[in-house]
Amino acid sequence: MSQTVAVLDIGKTNVKLALFDRGRLLWEKSAPNRIRSGPPYPHEDVESAWSFFLDALREAARTHQINAIVPTAHGAAGALIGEGELAAPVMDYEFTDVDAIEVDYAALRPPFSETLSPKLPAGLNLGRQLAYQKWRCSELFVKARHFVGYPQYWAWRLSGVAVSEVTTIGAHTDLWAPREGQVSSLVRALGVDHLLPPMRRAFEPLGPIQPAIAAATGLASDTPVFCGIHDSNASLLPYLVSRQAPFTVLSTGTWVILMSVGLSLDQLDPRDDTLANVDALGRPIACGRFMGGREYAIITESGGNADLEAIERVIASGAMALPCFSGQGGPYATTAGVLRGEVAAQDRAALATLYCVLVSDLMLTRMGAAIGDLIIEGTFVRNLLFCQTLGALRPSQRVFAAEDASGTARGAAMLAQWPPSYRMVEPAPVAPISISGLDRYRKAWTAIVDLIAR
Template sequence: MTDVTAIFDIGKTNKKFFLFDENFKEVHKEYIHFDEIKDEDGHPTENLEALQDWLKCVFEKILKTSEYRVKAINFSTYGASFVHLDDNGQPLTRLYNYTKPLDQEILNSFLEKYGSKTEFLNRTGCFDLSFLNSGMQLYWLKYAKPEVFKKIKYSLHLPQYLSYIFTGIPVSEYTSIGCHTALWDYEKKDYHQWVYDEEIHKILPPIVSTETSINMNYNGKRIKIGVGIHDSSAALLPYVRSIKKKFVLVSTGTWSIALNPFAKFSLSDNKASSDFINYMRINGKPVRAARLFLGNEYKLQVRKLNEYYGKSEDFHRSVKFDYDTYFEIIQDFSHIFKWESIQAKNMPSKTKLPYEKFEHAYHQLMTELVLLQIESIKKLIGDDEIKRLYVDGGFSGNDLYIKLMSHYFRDKKLRTTDASLGSALGAAISISDKKLNSKFLKKNYALKKHVPFIIK
């Protein structure tokens, strides 16, 4: 039998189950998708009961196989989500979606009590105040649904709730607390004072290290059960563990999130909160992050280019970087795209396409998007001496994005990785005693080096 670590990697859309062997090689995977249900206000949300049933069903099936011996299990999930338990350990409410609108009256009352919004956002490492900050959900429950709030014994972040399903032990851990929850004061390295003033801390279980595991007898088998980890922190972990020099990880997708685990955090920086949010490493240290709605904007603009030039939906995937086309564009360069989901200072009031060919317009689009990405990363790095950039996710396979990034960051070493396993692998590593060496990314993540193109 192969000794394996089992990982449930729960995204908003897809729910995944992986088995990794002792060398962190994937040996088994399963995917499932659940239709959303609605909460009591009619807002779409996760089907928590279906998720819980699937977790137990899949895990018990794996335990019965003769092929694998499960030695450990852990959980990686999206953040900004709480499960509220009653005295019997049962969920009291639906799993409220972080896209749910927050009542303006509730938000106003919070800001009246707890002062300057800018200072609060800086202290707690948040971008804005909404349901995306899970702490605001607790405040909302206390004042909008007091009869429910009074029945809460514990509020568990989603990764810790999945662990609780298997252990029955309620805990909190750093990466979930630190992901823009508005609960944590990064200056004080403790819950923010408002958490104590509102007595929210009484329903938050004790904080344990993300590397904590609980040895249990589960269905007659001795298994090490992890306490769960927030997915962005999990995705960062293999890099932090295997790279000794400073770096920035650019995780690209619908959101392009640049993560700097080496940023020094200080309120005196007076950084605009709209530029940065904070995540937390497994040891409680902050990770400063800059986010950009890059993948979303790319999708919207490519759709328009397809319509304008009469191209098929997938045509853009076949366009490779062409130096001569790029050189034509940068002569007397000006911004021509009006963004739909990004605010930028150089943006015109309307998109005007002066090109006859799709390829030229596409090169222009990618140049403008990469310039936004460069600006975001430079702000994130600041005065720090960081010479290494790692790019994973959707844009790591986009030829123009990578060529332009390596061109504009000629002073940095650019690497791409295939991190389709990212957060799941991070969750497996977080409860493992194994040390990672510098060759780990090359062996497990298809690490590639990129050099800037030669300027003619």
């Protein structure tokens, strides 16, 4: 049965409204996601995003009958909700002054063995943000009635129903114990258990849109709002229903998130920034992450994609990009990125491609993801040499490219009809490629990186 689903997709860089019918993209519109400088700390500009979504829904409703709404959003963001409004701004996870509470927070923070959530910089552990808000913004914190993940904030804003959801609360927050399938000991230690609303599944409807939203957008008053999902887990959904484990999805954008389904959790190591996220069905998934999209942009300076000749020129020159250029994410977040050797401006994209491939390869190896297909989705799919070079380094694994710039939103749209009754478009196989000197280059790069880390 035809059903048009509107997805509110809140990324770190952009916000987007996209309409889907049985997995087919019908309409989309996007805008930059802004961060306000404060006070009381840098925070998401939720009102600009809200205005964008209302305008976009109104525009889309003129030509499409919208039957459901599903929100998806980036991780490491959560909302303290008061009486009908935010009690405190939604903190930007790159706010570094949360370091001021580290001594007190470390005394409460559960061990990695419980949460499978590594200690991350700035506000990338959502529990750390919550502790900062409680201890340093107490006049705002006392107004809070609920604390919800960022996708569920938008679901609440649309429906008026506050809920918790496992993919969001289980995304390196310190607040979830994945093996036990319950909140971690930090929730009680921090004294915030009363703020967490009931758990609901990502694919559960919460209720209809609020009357004022129906009036402002022209949507039917009974349009249901679904609970919503963490964005990387939205990217994973199509493969959970179409593939047998083991397999790994590389969800690429500002962050590169490596999600290995069917992999043991035993090789996860917080020093490598490997961790467990939780899928929409509540199952822990072995993951790794680094800020590949941002690092790619820093290295290239002007963006663009590489070609094979440029890749081979960089390899022959011995020039290297050595981690880390973002200051967060991956095994070498605490080391400063260095460009070694001379590279022509037109070869910067090749250098950045090699860097992102090598970090991905390293993290896959450390996670133990040595078997099963590799499916690349997101922005790096447009860089064919990224896909081909990763495949050349891992010849025992097949590489596929999900040629879909709307993978996160498309996956989220599936939640309005779960499990889906329609087939998803299969990712395209990436043909194997031979790159002269690549294996030697990897060995040299790895040796240098190992020295830097000591």
